[in-house]
Amino acid sequence: MTKATRPILLFFPKTGPDFLEPPFGLVSLGTALKQAGFDVHIIDARIEDYKQAVQDCIKKGTLPLFCGVSSMTGPQIFHAINISKYIKRAFPEVPVVWGGLHVTLTGTQSIQEPFIDYILRGYSDHTIVQLAEAIMRGETELMGIDGIVYKTPQGIRSSANLPNVDVSLLPEPDWGLVSLPNYVNSLYFQEPTVYMFTSRGCNHSCTFCYSVSVNRRKWQGRSVEQISSELDSLEKLAPFEVVFFHDDNFSVDRARLTGVVDILKRKKKKFVLSANCANIDDELLDLLANSGCVRLDFAIETGSPLILRRYNKGFKIEQALTALEAAAARKIPVNLSFIVGHPEETRKEIFETLDFIDLVKRRWPDVNIIDIKLLTPYPGTPIFKVCEKLGLKAPGSLAEWGEYYWNSRKLIWSPEADLCVDVSFVSLFAFRYNHLHSDFMILRWVYRMLHMIEGWRWRKRFFAFPVELRAMHLALKTYNRLLQYFNYGWL
Template identity: 25%
Template sequence: MRKIGKVVLFQPENFSATRHYYGVPMQLLAISRILAKEGYEIKIITPVDFENPKEEVLKQAKGAICVGLTVLTGYSIHDSLKVSKMIKKHYPKLPVVWGGWHPSILPIETLVDENIDIVIKGQGERTFAEVVHSLETKKSLKNILGIAYKNKAKEIIENPDRPLESLDNFPPIPYWLLNIEKYILPMEFGERSLTYYTSCGCPHNCIFCVEPIVNKCHWVGLSPQKAADEITKLKNEYNLDSIQIIDSNFFISEDRAIQFSQRLIDNKTNIKWGDVNGRTKQMSNYKESTWKLMKKSGLECVLVGAESGDNKILKFMNKGITVEDTLNFTKICAKFDIKILSSFLVGFPRSNNTQKCFKLVDEEIDSAFKLIDKMFKIYPRIRMMFALYLPYPSSGLFEQSKKIGLDLPDDLEAWSDYLIASEDVFNQKVRQKWVTKIQARKILMASVYIFFFLDPDSFGMVTGKVKNKLFKFFLKFGFNIGKAIACFRWRHRYFSLPIDFYIYNYLRQHLNLFKN
């Protein structure tokens, strides 16, 4: 009988050393699907499951086939490099494999670092399994699609991309590899919620998105029946009352949404589902009967990209929607009482003149704020998310951004602070020379602070697991003060003297309540 090999997988901190990520490590579960079914020993190590995850990964690395890490741009790189260096120091010959959005976008630059041996590009379920098989049997990596790697001479080789493969070809997500109770969290629409995905990729070509770079505007998904059946099984197995679906584009077609919803009803699943990504134009054209069916099946919350309050900007983004589509979508959600998560993106480099860009960014912010006011008047149950545009290499506006003055990182470690996190708001480095520091702080302040308090579901979500009644009372008292200040700021568009934002940001990092 063949000896079963061991694979170690590590989830780094995504935000900072003080603000933890409590979500399910879906990328690590995804690449475990095939290997777990084949009988490999999979050790998934996260800050949620282990008090000292770095010590644990070093302990488990002994005798492993490889160590895999999932890496996003930002602090995740810093944490992943720390672990990779530690592994190479103790086990120099143990292969270190990086996957995730950042190495998928910049595979060659990632491999320049001496502590990384292999990069998985894009969808990793099949690719990672083939890499593990080859490493275990000492075979060459040269014929594996979707990877970049270093050969024995330390030369970097990039293999051809792997086309997206149907998720129906893979075993179910192996949640049992985790101490799953620690990952079941309260959401806006449920007390016991788990993360799940039904598709990969997106067929659209928005100018700001990394999907066209990584997945080449392709989309693959589970059959709606299989997705609904798996959710039903998860609900019964883990006593869930809700499921968070994190697809890049779930509502790819009305027929798929109908079949999925009907299957949940036929299964008598009785579960709420939400945070589901769609497009306002497409969903505004759904029949009323479809919306009724989705609501009946448990749909509670939809994530959409409104992105801008100016149709000219939406056209510039190649978004394929209009402001009117967003308002129509808001009216439909109000009618069926389905919460909206709506993202906005501002700060595009639309002129070679920096001073003119500053003015254009102010106009983008103003038009977005006006649209948000209109949406709130139609329906208050909306969580707004505001972001500052920051281009990635190979994305649509990257070359234009470099001409105007994009401050690019000069090595892998430097990408750790490429994004502006809330922790950096009072000591921020704005890499976009066409955006002022005041504009960047206003955007972050609106998204992280003001829109948090304007969301009517925030308090319940944050305190969902707080059992101490006295502590909860004081939290509510403080929350109401924060809400009053945030509402005043929003009503008067007042973003100066952000002492309250500083206090909120400190509590957000250290109170351990904001589990996202």
């Protein structure tokens, strides 16, 4: 029995070049709305025609109670704008509600747009239900709802910050709200893989991470029993063999981690998780090695002790090497990720990272180097404020934020911006050749040639005259312009 006959539509816009994973946030919000008695529908624009969903409402003569739109900084913003404008043209009187990480950090700026009526900041599992009930009752005074930004005739109003939501008190995600088989894939492994979040937040304070301002160094996890129940629910909807845990930090609570691993072992499931090197010890690695861990991810970020301190990662280079040695001894596959572009990172520190990677590959050839990303300062992070003082100008509108995305080439704050861009490009093809594949022969040939060239550049530390990089960026820029023109999406 639903509270209202008017449906609530939740849209997840396209994201650009990314693997297809579930719209976790919308599933959580949809679950809360459904349990409160609302008729909720999730439209994933990456695999569905969002216009068709709107047209279906028109054909039925049904006016949505409101339409929610998710937002991440970068290309998804463009698609979120298009969806919102389309909704407003179809239903001028229907409120459009934006949520997600981007508007959580830029709420008072984003609400200026004429196609946004409300913004929900933070984890809105409770507040989205409160807003739905207020809209249903026709209420306009909403300051009693925490974490909301909205327009009034007197101007923009913003309520108190939303307190952290205890995830252990939330209902199990209702995966029946989406077609789960669409998100179970074999992209990373040869076996069907499902993706999960079992916690929110992180107890560390990395200076480039959104979690510092959003979660305020708070970590909250769901219980072992809750995780086991969700695994059973997922299995019924779409059988899988591997669980990919997307938690920001899975290793905070050792007792919980041990319990989850035991559950997975009993269910005969393999798994992937990420951990901070400071939390790694022999006992944990023994547990993982004997329980089906098929990959362990470490975000090392840099080989420079100075920059590691500036990032406030919470471990030392020596701890990273010790963790790698111990994982290799137990034959646990490891992925490493790195970043260049810190404001204090000179040529010396950049080459320390390159030397560290070479050391790792000499000692443990099977360790996978994902690539070296460019530092992208996101709003609300400590590093963003530092970069602003060095010339970074925050975008002034949503459309400008759509062009602001990870691995941007505009490192205005960096003393070695060009070198950082070149190193990042070289690392992509020098280390990830086996991950770059195509059904087109000409692209396979291009990848093979770039792998040879960038491997030589890496070995010789010769990053000057990167003509292939300039050609690649020109080709991608042209391709993106064509995609924009035909409204197909973004690469």
